[in-house]
Amino acid sequence: MKVNSRDDFDKVNMKREQLQKQFADSNVFIISDSYLKSFMNARVWATKNGTEKEKNLADYNILFYHYNHQDSDKVISIANALLSRPNFMEMKESVRTLEALNSSYNRKGFYNRQLDVLPILIAQNEKFDYYVFQPEYSDSYEVGMIYYNLNQFSRARQNFEIQAELFKDNNRNFMYASMMNNIALTYEGEKDFNNAVEKFQEASRIVDESMDEENPYFNREYKGHFKNVIESNIASIRLKQGELAQLEPVFLKELKSSQLVGEPRITIQCYLHLSKLSMLQNDVSQALRYNDSALSLEREFKNPSIRANILSVRSSIFLMQNKVAESYDLELRSDDIKDSLISIATQRNMEEASLNYDFVKARKEIAEANLLLQEKNKIEWMQWIILGISTILIITFITLFIRTRKARKLSEEQSRKLKIAADEKELMLYEIHHRIKNNLQTVSGILDLKTSQLSNPEFTAAINESQQLIQTMNMVHDQLYEYGEDTIVDMQEHFVNICQGITSQHTDKEISLHVSSRDVVIPTRDAIPLGLILCELVTNSMKHGFNKKNTGRITVFLKKELAQYIFKYKDNGSATEKNVEDQSNSVGLNLIAMLVEELDGKMETSFQQGFKFEMKF
Known part of the structure; x- marks a missing residue:
């Protein structure tokens, strides 16, 4: 299709959107080469006559064609060029472009590059109202x-x-x-x-x-x-x-459904399974027919790894037919493909290491370009305002100059006073922080002295538990002091620090931590009781849940839903409800209940497959 006007260009884009929907519904839909010519003509027109958005769309159309044909090298080249344009990142097509780039990196085996792309893909998808995912x-x-x-x-x-x-x-x-x-x-x-x-x-x-x-x-x-x-x-x-009974109907059922929904890779795998099954059942002719079907389909949807497996099974079938020479030749071809795949993997690693376009650097460039674009738009906007009010500025210039001088002097004086007040406040906070630490250490020392004077094990255990509570409060206080007063706390970092601070004291145990509270921030006044609750939960897990285990897993989850927060804690320890009831009078558990009440929250506990704690506040 020739593109000589904006109407022609819009028709090309509409056609691409229709093709893209078909491709999304069935990934095996391959568009013809004639569309590439139309896309190229559209880019020629856009380069000469189009807006920046139309130029981006023209390049995106070409990228879609190559993505549809799984030409990973061209997708990577075009996608990186598009994503380096700040105005393209303001278009919803950027999400599909990142998806194509991520998929192409995956096909090329550039897994480290995928790790760079994924966070941007997630952010853009959310930005455009979950356009893809x-x-x-x-x-x-x-x-x-x-x-x-x-x-x-x-x-x-x-x-x-x-x-x-x-x-x-x-x-x-x-x-x-x-x-x-x-x-x-x-x-x-x-x-x-x-x-x-x-x-x-x-x-x-x-x-x-x-x-x-x-x-x-x-x-x-x-x-x-x-x-x-x-x-x-x-x-x-x-x-x-080697359990062959009742397997054929299962594979045939998957074969039929994979053909209906259009998943050729699954179809090939079904044929391969059926070929192996028939061979093990000594039905050589049926095994060869299934193998022929797999080989024929693989030629259309090429996959070297699968092809090597097909040839290897085919070699075994020929060997069963006493075709030794043909069997040996097929096995050699299979081995050659496998050796080639190893060479390709080595080359792929070298290619990824030497890839010119650094996407981490590109993200920084995109951010800088966005700032430049914002500055440019701001300047253009200001120019129009200046043209409209230039006469008023001339008349009021002298008055504004006088007021500005007065305002500057007042501002400087206020800044000086604010700085003095801020310095005094910082000094006061510093003194309070150290006094609190000293007081906690003093109380801990007194309890330590009392412990040496007691012979009753129950009193000693109670004092030890109190000392652990003081250490917990001291740790939470130290971390929150770093955030400062009247601020918000990044709970992901806060939770990780608390968990690692406690589990690291148990060097004889290997505890796996999984904290999921990204992008959740809460005020310091709520972070204090929540941090203390987590401290007590982790301490109880180490004390009761993992007391007989050397390894364990702790999962912490926090998210905000509407006007409330949901906090979940889970371990795979061996603590039971009886353990908790035996400790019902302990300081730690009483403290948890008090802290939940302080947060105006409600809590639930469970002991199925480990200990679970959930609180809404």
């Missing part, structure tokens, strides 16, 4: 996939579990099931087949529960297909273990 989406899933691709299954599982909790808390059951499937895959990667099957079965059950759940992205047909994928994952483990 739903609100409960976080970078935990993408980070988990990066570690999964690096075969670091334990770290991948940790991130999948965080994302799963977010989906579960937001009642997104289908997405929760998807994360459970990913968690199962990490166990399978570690060859822990029992845990893998257990998680796959749980994911399948959750999919059943989500069938009637409204979801604008996944219809009932796709959910049914995903259940087939999960069941096939279980069947593939059975196949590895």
Whole structure:
């Protein structure tokens, strides 16, 4: 299509939007080369006659074409150029561009570059009212996939579990099931087949529960297909273990649904599973037919790793037919592909290391460019104002000059007084801080002396618990002093400091901390009791939950919903309700109840699979 006017340009954009919707509905939809010519013509017109926005759209159309054709190198080049333009970051297309760049980095194996892109993608998606991803989406899933691709299954599982909790808390059951499937895959990667099957079965059950759940992205047909994928994952483990009964109907069911929803990679994998199954059942002709189907589809949707597996299975089939020469040739071809993949991985790492465009630097450049753009807009706006009021300024200049001199003198005097007052306040706060620390240390010392004079174990334990409470208060006080008075506290950093400060004292235990309170800030007056509550909870976990364990996991969660905060604490320790009842008269637990009341909050506790504490305030 020729582009000779703005109307022609708008038609090209409308067509791209229609194609993009088709591509979003089915990722196997490939647009023809004729559209690239139209997109190139649109860019030529925009370069000569278009606005900055139209130039950005013209480049974005070309990027979409290459993304659709999975040309990662061109996507990376065009995307980086677009994202370096400040005005493009104010367009919703920037979210799709970041998505394409992230996907292309993933296909190239540039996982460290993905870690740079992900935070910007999340921020832009939120900025444009969750244009691509739903609100409960976080970078935990993408980070988990990066570690999964690096075969670091334990770290991948940790991130999948965080994302799963977010989906579960937001009642997104289908997405929760998807994360459970990913968690199962990490166990399978570690060859822990029992845990893998257990998680796959749980994911399948959750999919059943989500069938009637409204979801604008996944219809009932796709959910049914995903259940087939999960069941096939279980069947593939059975196949590895040599349990062949009832596997063929499972694979055939997944094959049919994958063709309906348009997932060729899954279809190829089904053919490969069926080929292996038929071979193990000594049905050589059927095994070869399935293998032919897999090979034919792989030629259309190329994947070297899958192709190597197909050829390896084909080699085994030919060997069963006593075609030794052909079998040997296929095995050599499979090995060659695997060797090439290793070489490509090495080259990929070198290419990523030498990539010219530094996206971290680009973010800084984008921020600086945004400031320059704001300054430019401000200057243009001021020029129009000056043109309109220049006459008034001439008349009032002398009066303003006199008032300005008086105001400057008054301002300087006020600044001087404010500085003196601020210095005095800072000195006073410094003195108060040290007096508090000294008083706490004095009380702790007195209690220590009293301990040596007591022979009753109950009195000694009570005094020891009081000393621990004083140390907790001292630590919280030290941290909040750093923030200052009448300010807000970054709870992510505050929580991490408190947890690490307590767990680090137990050098004989390895405790995994997971704190999720990003972007949550609260006033100092509320941070003090909340910090003390967390101190007591962590101390109780170390004292009662992990007293018989050398390893453990502590999860802390805080978010704001409308006019209230939700605080959750969880450990996987062995504390029981009886332990707590036995300690019901302890200073620490009484303090927690008092602090919850001070925050005007309500709390709940649970002892299923560890200790759980939830408070709303």
